[in-house]
Every structure is written in C-alpha cells, then in structure tokens.
Amino acid sequence: MPTRHTRPYVLLSAAMSIDGHLDDASPDRLLLSNPADFDRVDELRAGCDALLVGSSTLRADNPRLLVNSPARRAARQAAGLPPYPLKVTLSASGDLAPALRFWHTGDAKLVYTTQAAAPGLRAALDGLAEVAALGARVELGALLDDLGRRGVRRLMVEGGGSVHTQFLAESLADELQLVVAPLLVGQADAPRFVNPAPFPGGSTRRLRLLEARTVGDVVLLRYAPKESTP
Template sequence: MAERPYVLLSVATSIDGCIDDTSADRLLLSNAEDFDRVDQVRAESDAILVGGNTLRRDNPRLLVNSPARRAARVAAGRPEYPLKATVTASGDLDPGLNFWHHGGEKVVYTTDAAAPKLREALDGLADVVATGPAVDFPAVLDDLAARGVGRLMVEGGGSVHTQFLAQGLADEVHLAVAPVLVGRADAPRFLGPADYPGGPTRRLSLLEARTVGDVVLLRYAPKESSA
C-alpha cells in the first residue's frame, strides 16, 4: 500500500472563529494577497478536497487560477490542475455544480448506499468510490495514495476539517485569521465538537506566524510526531 498523502488543512476564519456568516452570499474573509497565497498552495498540491456541504453552499470551481503556476505544473510533468475530490454521505450532489465542469480529474467518496445514485448522476463527470456504511476518511487517503497523490490540500468545510483533526489524519493546518467579527451563534465555524487527540491540554506546534496584508497566517502541526 502506498504511503498516505501529506494532509494540509487550509481555512480562513473571522476573529471569532467563523468561516462564513449567515447571509445568502459567501463572506470573503481573505484579502487579495491571501487568495494568491492559497492559489500557490493549490498549485503545490497533488489533490484538493472539499466537503459536499461546501459544494452545495458555495458552488466553487477549486482551480489553480494563475496561468504561470499552471504552466509550471505542466513543465514539471504534472497535470495542469490538481485532482479534485469531495466527500458526501448523502450523495446529494447536483451534476450542474461548477466543481464537475472545470479543472482536471474528479473523484467522489461516499457511502455504499449513496454510491449507485451518484454513479448514475455523475456518469462521465467523476469517479465514485464507496468506502463502506459511512465515509471512511482513512480509506479516502488510501485511495488517493493509490492514485499517486502525495500532498492533499483540504479546503473544508467545518465537518470535514473536524474529521481530519479528530481522527489524527492532518499533518499541517494553515489558519488565516481575518480582522472580522461575525457575531452570529448560528454561523458555520472552522471546527465542531470532537474528541481531539490529546484533549484540550495538548498544545499544537506552531510552525509559522506572519501577516499577509491585514490577515494573520498561523501554521500548526497537529501531530505529536511533527517537527
């Protein structure tokens, strides 16, 4: 079995820990410099993963936007775009979403029960992989490894980030904190309740802290063995 990918969680939050507000429009927390930084991280990744809830809510394309970065990937013998992956327990994903119609190869990880309807709905748009009675995140990483993915960028949402951290599967966290206060109890947040490895007394290793315009980027290593 191939070694599992290096997993990097990437998220932008408000000062009070929200990843969006409760309006119909997406709240843009990053600034232009930080969006460009994220584009660079995407270009350095072999695959980008996002949850089904984020696809339904934000309808993202998840592309490397810089032509120069795409050209550099091709010159290095890599696909122009990273593989795009999503996870969904319900299988309720519209084939008209932007995700399916931009960029390179796509793969969906789902449950045994949801796989048949997804294969029918997404015929020709994406590979559909069933991981058992529930979405099995270690199995997702094993399948990505078999596809040649060495570096995985996870862009959310909150339930997906929570699973990767709670199961000890994340190697690095990029937390971009924007100078914004959302202030809504029902706004979506970076992480949900979970039994995180080590509990609240374990302190993650801080790898870097720097400003990106008016955003503060914090890089953490969640695993105890990380340096």
C-alpha cells in the same frame, strides 16, 4: 506481499474571523481573505496533487476549486503534471447536483461515497466524475489509503468545518494553515472553523506552531496538529 502505499501529506487550509467563523449567516459569501492571501492559497493549490472539499461546502458555496494562475498551471505541465490537481469530495448521502461548477471546471474529479449511494451518484455524475465506494461508511482513513494508491502525495483540504473537524479529531492532518481575518461575525448560527469533537489530547494540549506571519491585513498561523509543544 501486496505493495504498501503511503498516505498523502494532509494540509488543512481555512480562513476564519477573530471569533472563529468561516462565514456569516447571510446568503452571500463572506470574504475573509485579501488578494495577497488568495494568491498564497493559489500557490498552495498548485503545489498539491489533490484538493478536497466537503459536500456541504460544495452545495453552499458552489466553488470551482482551481489553480487560477496561468503561470502556475504552465509550471505544473512543464513538470509532467496536469494543469489542475485532482478535485475530490466526499458524500455519504450522494446528494450532489450535477450542475455544480465543481464538475465543469478543471481536470479529473473524484467522489467518495458509500456502497449504497454509489449507483445513484454514478448515474447522476456520468461523464463528470469518478465515483468510488468505500463501504458502509465514508471513512477518512480508507479515503487517504485510496488516494495514496492513486499516487496522491500531497492533499490540500479546504473545508468546510465538519471535514476539518473530522480530520483533526482523527489525527489525520499533518499541517494546519489557518488565516485569521480582522472581522467579528458574532452570529450563533454562522458556521465555525471546527465543531465540538473529542480532539486528541483534549483542551490542554498545545499544538506546535510552525510559523506566524501577516499577509496584508490577515494573519497566517501554521501548526503541526500531530505534534505538541514540550
């Protein structure tokens, strides 16, 4: 019988304004966190096997998605791990420019796409990233199965809103770490933490709160999305 591989533990991480926005509508990135919280996120990254971000966030923010602390990178290497976790993205269209900083920093990179988009994306990202075709669609369940086969045990998902929405709507997130910043964006066209979706249990289901604490001037809320309060 074929070996059954365990899907990774999925941790969603996001920072939002009081009114639920990930950013404002200006061309400049809105910084929602503070130095203490950025360091907390860096520690989270260092404890994961893979980091995932959606293609829209790659194009909009051009992130590097790294473990910034040299001490944390050294600790990973001392444990027999690469200094940086695997960097993962997904794109049904294959519209990912090779000039993005994501490809030119860190260690291994992996892109999940469709069978139709894979040839063009492999040509565009030759030497920069592995391209894995999942079939006619990029299904998150298949993505997690493949990461499990690759030995990924802990996956940190860092956005954006469409990706977070999909993980939560499909009940694939084991933990949500949500930081609330003391800001009000108030712009209808600003991106939100999640989009409208048929979330499991509907609007009356109350998720179990794991932790609530302040980190400087922001509040960290940890939830177990697969669990409800009694």
